[in-house]
Amino acid sequence: MNLRWSWHAETRDLFETLDPDLWQSCGGDPVRALGEVSAERLAALAGDRRFVRRLTDAVDDLEEYLATPRWYQSLGAEAPATIAYFSAEFGITEVLPQYSGGLGILAGDHLKAASDLGVPLIGVGLLYRAGYFSQGLSADGWQLEHYPSLDPHGLPIKLLRHADGSAVVITVPLPEGRTLHAHVWRAQVGRVSLLLLDSDIEENAPAERLVTDRLYGGDEDHRLRQEMLLGIGGVRALRAYCSATGTAQPEVFHANEGHAGFQGVERIRELTEAHGLTFAEALQAVRAGTVFTTHTPVPAGIDRFPKALIERYFAGFGVPMDQLLPLGAEEDPSKFNMAHMGLRLGQRANGVSELHGHVSRGMFRDLWPGFDEGDVPIGSITNGVHAPTWTARELVEMGTQTSSQGDSVYVDGPVHFDGVDRIPAAELWATRRQLRARLVDEVRRRIRETALSRGATVAEVGWTDTAFDPDVLTIGFARRVPSYKRLTLMLRDPERLKALLLDPERPLQLVIAGKSHPADDGGKKLIQQMVAFADDPEIRHRIAFLPGYDIGMARYLYWGCDVWLNNPLRPLEACGTSGMKAALNGGLNLSIRDGWWDEWFDGQNGWAIPTADGVSDHDRRDEVEARAIYELLDNQVLPRFYETDRDGIPGRWVEMVRHTLRETGPKVLATRMVRDYVQALYVPAAGSTRAMATDGYAPARTEAAWRAHLLHHWHDVRVAHVEATGAGDTPEIGSTVALRAEVELPGLEPADVEVQAAYGRVDDADGLHEVTTVPMAHEHRDGSRHWFTATVPLERTGAFGYTVRVLPHSEYLADPAELGVVSTA
Structure with missing residues (x-):
């Protein structure tokens, strides 16, 4: 029942030994295979000392994998005790078909790599009774969809139960006084638990039973109920799971795409009810611990619901509608945008490659008006893939993923799989x-x-026996x-x-x-x-x-x-x-x-x-x-x-293969990706969560009041005048320019803002490029008028330009652009 077998070759070998033909016919599903293997065969294996020894070794190996401290355990107390990872799909193994494509496979690899690193992650998703779909082709080549009915009791998952043995049931309120109920199934992915919510249970009316029927199916109403179950129900499932197992409640909530956005709304509701926070105060606490990852490079790929539908479904939910709707506001006032809500609920956000980060900053820049695209607070962490799942074991056993630097997980900086250099070209090619x-x-x-x-008839398919050739260049798409x-x-x-x-x-x-x-x-x-x-x-x-x-x-x-x-x-x-x-x-x-x-x-x-x-x-x-x-x-x-060459080896090709394995291999690892998430996003988010929660959420209350006060006065903030001295008539590289700015801050204090000098290369249209910023020091004040100074170096030839800008400043901001306001000279 632990899905580590899906990427652990020795365990799969063990299952295959039960009955190789049966293993093949069961599609490599150990639950099915164990259900169908004969009692006589099991009795024979029980008396086979070699098999029992292999079985014992496999059990010991799994127990050691689950218990031994790993990379994450070396981080210390600043690392979050638990992290929740929400996704609409998870691709762990074909035996658990809960994925449609790259988003789900990425989520599955994220969980597997987290397990390998010892990251205390809990995945949260939905259990689709028909998965995505099985694909066939008609005689004329048209795609045919088949929706197999999945029985959870035949899958490698377990029902989450209370101590008395009864099933945990999660509820989500729906309009007209209806309630959506769900069971919680638990898949064990190595060290990581994955919670999958299932609405096909007796407590539900027929319409509600169908909420988790299939992945990415149905109309807007259906999709909204799925996303409410994933977000709201997912948080409630987490609370129940942590309570039942004694696991620490998550400090960080990672939303993998906008489908899971309502998890933030549910956490806001929890805080307002349990701690008496206002919506704005609860929002500060929730944002602090939320990470949002966008995978969408085009607006058409974003889930958008009619605003009226959101109003109908959340009318009695327990959060003020006039506060909820602005979270999903976009250019079309009749729409509620799930990606916009994800970005507004997540203090930290990222795209999934450097280029995609750049595309995302351009796509969502309207949420931060007044900022250049490069200043939009969306970073990037390039995806990775789980090597043990996807690498042929022959290559691993040859040493293509070994490095003289040691375990790549513990290496800071570039890693090289230089073990491949010891493999002869003929062996690699073979x-x-x-x-x-x-x-x-x-x-x-x-x-x-x-x-x-x-x-086709059997008589017509004989040509397939000789189709394709093992010695011909093979391209995959x-x-x-x-x-x-x-x-x-x-x-x-x-x-x-x-x-x-x-x-x-x-x-x-x-x-x-x-x-x-x-x-x-x-x-x-x-x-x-x-x-x-x-x-x-x-x-x-x-x-x-x-x-x-x-x-x-x-x-x-x-x-x-x-x-x-x-x-x-x-x-x-x-x-x-x-x-x-x-x-x-x-x-x-x-x-x-x-x-x-x-x-x-x-x-x-x-x-x-x-x-x-x-x-x-x-x-x-x-x-x-x-x-x-x-x-x-x-x-x-x-x-x-x-x-x-004369030995039949394409030498230059093999060297490209060797270079790819050595240099590209270490970069594309999911362990590298998850390490990046932990260090750049999870650890800082956990720190922000703890800071907001101290003294009964006093900082969250203070920060919400400060933000409201600052935004109320921001329209009066102005850079009144900037003067430069020191460059002379013919500025030279190595000299400096002294800048002095007069800034009007009615209703605000210098501590509320950060005044920056921005300088760089200037184009013919007075646009700044290759910009560097330095903070300006407060010099003195006269009422609401303040003077700030800075010295900037002249470091490059060509046209030089500068400006001064004023940004909000708080110790709780992850990025000065976070509030979306700026005043520029």
Whole structure:
């Protein structure tokens, strides 16, 4: 029942030994396998001393993994005792199908890496009785959705119960006096517990039983009830779980996307009822401990509900409507924006790659009017992937993830997996071929099954036995199928692609997979186009679209593909972690410089597809970028793969593989990502939580009063005059400029503000670039007029400019831009 087996190879080997054929037919599900294995087989194994010894070793290994102090335990008392992590989906294993794509897989990898690091995380999500959906194809290549009914009692999860054995039941109020009830299921992910709320229980009316029917299904009303259960019910489930198990209540609440935003509203309600705080005071306390991660690079990807729907559902909830609605306010006054609420409820926020952080600051800058895009308080932590889940064990056993620096978790600064340097090129190449051959076997099996499911007879599928070739360059493309990911870009010139597939000297083969959202007919048409192309008898042995993309299929792709293709419309890919998983296995990326690839492409770990960023005509842009892909394949990728020495080894290709494993591998680890979250966000958030809660939340009350007072007077704050001295007629590098600013602060004190001198390179339109800021010291006052001074150095040639700006200042602000107000000279 501990899902560590899903990434621990030795434990999976043990389960497989029960009955290899049964293990295969059960899809690698130990709960199913143990339910179906014969009593005779169990009796035989019980008498097999070698097996019992292996079993005992596995138990000891798990107990040691769960109990031994790890990296997090070295941080000391400042680290939070417990962290809650909310997500609408979690991809832990294909046996627990509660994910649709990258967001869920990322959340699953976050939990696994937290477990490996010893981070006391508790995941919170929903248990969807039909998961997302199982994908099939019709005879004409149209996506078909099947919704299997999942029985929680057959899954590796346990019902959360009270001490008397009764099931814990969580309630969430609904309009018209109705109540939504939910059971709480607990999945154990190594050291981390994952709580999944389930509304399909007897206490609910039929409509409420369907709230957790499927992931990302239903209308606005349905989605709102799901998100209320996730946020409000999730907090209540946490309280019940911590109480039942004696676990410390969370100090930090991490909302993975806007779906979980209502967790902050529920915590505000708790504080107003339990401690008598006003909404504004409770908001300060809640914001202090909240982290918000956005994964959305386009406004269209954000959940937005009609404001009237929010008013109906929260009318009797216990928070003032005139305070709640502004949290989700946006440009359209009739809408309630979940991402905006996430940002307003979270004192700390981040995107999921450096480029996505930049995109997010531009996308949400209207929430901080008056600030330059670079000052918007949204940072970035680049995603990572869980190496034990996604790396082929053959590569791990060869030492591709070892470093002379020691355990990468304990290394500050760049890590290099230099163990790969000791592996002979022939051995590395042989292992890559072995993994490619394994993928080819899996592709053949799947295309045969798919052909039969689409109406072919057994007599017509004999060609699948020889489809694909373990010695041909293999390219993978697998991801969700929204339009911006451009599944069919490679089909832009069908004849040219066909020529590449069938080249007699340097052929390539393509494995493609991905699901379209059930309501996205545009995405389904793209799949249909791809399937129609791949159905051509002339090329079907070289290209395949595989339905049913899930974790189980993905592993084969990441292990076996030589090249991972990614061609989104830049900059619409927030991160793109699939290419990271390929890199951990020595796959080379061929990608648009978007998401993580924009920051970690180094010229030796793959190829960057040139982009036509300035071209507004989408058709023309697709044409230019598709041609760039064909030319890279023709002129660089294929020649390098097929250029071999007399031993048949492509030396330059193997060195790119080696470089990728050594330099890119350590960067893409989920343990690196979770470490970054702990150090940059969780520890500071815990400190803020504790500060706000001292003396019966006195600081929260004081801070709320200070903010209200400051904002009331802010419209009168003004930089009246700035003068500069000391530069002379011909300023020189190395000299300084003395700045003196007169600032009007009616109703405020100098301690309420931070006055900054901002300087840098100035353009022809008087815009400042490469800006540096220094605080200005308070010199003296005359009533509400104050003088501040600073000295700035002249450090660069060219046009120099400066300005003075006034920002709010409080010891409890995580960023001076937090309140969204600034006054500039």
